Amino acid sequence: MAAIELRNIVKVFSDKRRGRDLLTLDNINLDIEANDFVCLLGPSGCGKSTLLNIIAGFEQATSGRTLVDGKQVERPGSDRGVVFQQPTLMPWLTAIDNVAFHLKLKGVTKAERYDRAMEFIDLVGLRGFEHHHPSELSGGMNQRVGIARALLMNPSVILMDEPFAALDAQTKLEMQEELVAIWQKRRCTIVFVTHSVDEALVLGNKIVVMTKRPGRIREAVNFDMPRPRDITSPEFNDAKRRILSLIREESTRLAQAS
Amino acid sequence: MTSVIDAAPARRAFRLTRLFQGLERVVVPALLIAGWEVFARSGVLPPALLPAPSAVLHALGDWVFGFDETTQTYSGHWLRDALASALRVFGGFALASLLGILAGVAIGWSRLFEKTLEPTLQMLRPIPPVSWIPLAIIWFGIADKPAIFLVFLGAFFPVLMNTIHGVKTVDHNLVRAGAMMGASQRQMLTDIVLPAALPSIFAGLRIAVGSAWMLTVTAEMVAVKSGLGYVLWDSYYFLRYDIVLAAMISIGLLGYLSDLGLKAIMARTLRWQQTTTVQGRAG
Numbered sequence: 001m002a003a004i005e006l007r008n009i010v011k012v013f014s015d016k017r018r019g020r021d022l023l024t025l026d027n028i029n030l031d032i033e034a035n036d037f038v039c040l041l042g043p044s045g046c047g048k049s050t051l052l053n054i055i056a057g058f059e060q061a062t063s064g065r066t067l068v069d070g071k072q073v074e075r076p077g078s079d080r081g082v083v084f085q086q087p088t089l090m091p092w093l094t095a096i097d098n099v100a101f102h103l104k105l106k107g108v109t110k111a112e113r114y115d116r117a118m119e120f121i122d123l124v125g126l127r128g129f130e131h132h133h134p135s136e137l138s139g140g141m142n143q144r145v146g147i148a149r150a151l152l153m154n155p156s157v158i159l160m161d162e163p164f165a166a167l168d169a170q171t172k173l174e175m176q177e178e179l180v181a182i183w184q185k186r187r188c189t190i191v192f193v194t195h196s197v198d199e200a201l202v203l204g205n206k207i208v209v210m211t212k213r214p215g216r217i218r219e220a221v222n223f224d225m226p227r228p229r230d231i232t233s234p235e236f237n238d239a240k241r242r243i244l245s246l247i248r249e250e251s252t253r254l255a256q257a258s
Numbered sequence: 259m260t261s262v263i264d265a266a267p268a269r270r271a272f273r274l275t276r277l278f279q280g281l282e283r284v285v286v287p288a289l290l291i292a293g294w295e296v297f298a299r300s301g302v303l304p305p306a307l308l309p310a311p312s313a314v315l316h317a318l319g320d321w322v323f324g325f326d327e328t329t330q331t332y333s334g335h336w337l338r339d340a341l342a343s344a345l346r347v348f349g350g351f352a353l354a355s356l357l358g359i360l361a362g363v364a365i366g367w368s369r370l371f372e373k374t375l376e377p378t379l380q381m382l383r384p385i386p387p388v389s390w391i392p393l394a395i396i397w398f399g400i401a402d403k404p405a406i407f408l409v410f411l412g413a414f415f416p417v418l419m420n421t422i423h424g425v426k427t428v429d430h431n432l433v434r435a436g437a438m439m440g441a442s443q444r445q446m447l448t449d450i451v452l453p454a455a456l457p458s459i460f461a462g463l464r465i466a467v468g469s470a471w472m473l474t475v476t477a478e479m480v481a482v483k484s485g486l487g488y489v490l491w492d493s494y495y496f497l498r499y500d501i502v503l504a505a506m507i508s509i510g511l512l513g514y515l516s517d518l519g520l521k522a523i524m525a526r527t528l529r530w531q532q533t534t535t536v537q538g539r540a541g
């Protein structure tokens with residue numbers, strides 16, 4: 001049994017202002033195995049966020065089935081940790097209180113909450129900043145808090161929606177390396193949305209290329225290049241060429257169709 | 259060494275500019291008060307019609323400390339009068355805050371409450387609170403109750419409107435994050451929506467406390483026989499404009515202090531917001 005099973009997912013948004021329907025996801029079928037690091041790659045507007053939100057339970061598919069650990073997804077829940085594009089932390093809570101928020105909701109005592117949260121503060125390298133508020137931390141640091149918050153729930157899967165898109169190039173590289181290190185250390189299942197071919201190839205061991213409007217799965221490519229991955233190596237560039245040609249075929253097809 | 263020698267005059271110059279900047283603020287009020295004093299003493303108008311600042315200060319002093327009974331029956335009773343007004347302000351304001359926040363969260367969060375409650379409240383809102391005075395007297399008589407009722411009316415709507423706004427504009431993704439971490443409906447309100455709406459709620463509370471003083475004084479002029487507003491109106495009948503002015507100053511001062519107190523509570527509660535403001539100011 002796969003960790004995530006998507007069966008014939010269709011999503012139609014009704015555009016009320018123009019009085020017409022917009023087919024956003026067209027018959028998505030995908031299996032994601034436990035401990036996979038899957039990158040959903042596609043141009044913006046192709047429905048990546050929509051698909052992730054359906055897995056998270058934030059949105060309902062128009063038809064089709066979404067199973068996580070064999071259970072039908074009906075609503076959001078702590079078995080699926082989400083890292084948002086913007087950190088989306090509670091601005092009135094300190095870093096450690098944000099990380100431990102899930103435990104607070106479960107009624108765990110403060111001492112135990114902090115004890116458990118500190119482990120994840122350490123994991124994302126934020127020791128010394130645990131009592132800072134989000135407004136006192138940089139974008140990258142806040143995103144680390146967001147990752148720690150998701151990891152602490154020990155979810156079956158972690159869903160990440162372009163979490164590094166708003167960061168500067170240098171911070172982005174650091175965060176990518178650390179995320180891979182965390183994934184290797186903790187062996188979790190990650191679904192990572194990105195529109196960057198490089199990012200997908202640095203992170204994923206499976207790259208799911210999506211097509212634009214309506215969103216379909218073009219191809220799921222396995223990529224088992226050993227880590228750390230050298231982005232200037234021939235192996236990396238071969239893979240990049242393959243992915244880019246998949247995308248290019250797609251755009252020529254679209255150009256001919258229109 | 260040179261830096262020390264160079265720094266001293268610079269520091270002195272800095273202190274002088276600071277002093278001038280402090281003076282700038284008091285120049286206009288000081289000139290106004292001095293002009294008023296001179297004009298009042300010149301005898302153009304009878305002193306009873308335009309008391310000099312010194313006379314007002316005298317009346318206020320006697321009202322507070324009761325040293326020479328120039329304020330007659332009020333002499334030394336300022337604290338009693340101020341307390342009577344303050345309790346009405348506090349009573350009406352507390353009630354309005356409690357119900358305003360509860361109703362505001364309910365209407366802002368739930369479509370059901372929005373559909374059932376909001377139309378009625380929106381119809382009541384444009385009716386000026388003072389126009390309720392006749393009904394308030396008929397229903398509650400002449401005492402604390404009509405005053406508290408009026409204060410409640412004046413303070414309730416600012417709290418309500420700001421709470422609704424605060425709840426409706428809570429970042430959609432924060433609610434999603436809460437759901438992702440397993441918050442129940444009740445936890446969603448108490449642990450996410452309410453704290454997120456607090457800045458907006460406090461803005462409403464600050465408007466409300468101003469309204470509360472305004473309506474307390476109005477009620478005391480018409481429907482109550484105690485408090486600063488009553489003293490003001492009673493002195494007007496006895497042509498004691500020095501006491502009228504002393505009452506105006508007292509009301510202004512207490513209103514200012516209430517807002518200052520609320521601001522201090524807000525600063526403590528919303529400390530998480532301030533860090534950005536401080537950085538913003540420095541940078």
Ligand SMILES: Nc1ncnc2c1ncn2[C@@H]1O[C@H](COP(=O)(O)OP(=O)(O)O)[C@@H](O)[C@H]1O
Binds near residue numbers: 014024047049
């Ligand atoms: N709530 C919504 N209502 C209507 N249309 C939407 C909504 N959310 C997304 N869409 C549309 O669905 C398409 C895919 O959006 P999204 O999933 O955000 O794309 P991506 O994350 O790949 O950039 C876009 O064309 C967008 O306009």
Ligand SMILES: [Mg+2]
Binds near residue numbers: 050
């Ligand atoms: Mg997106």
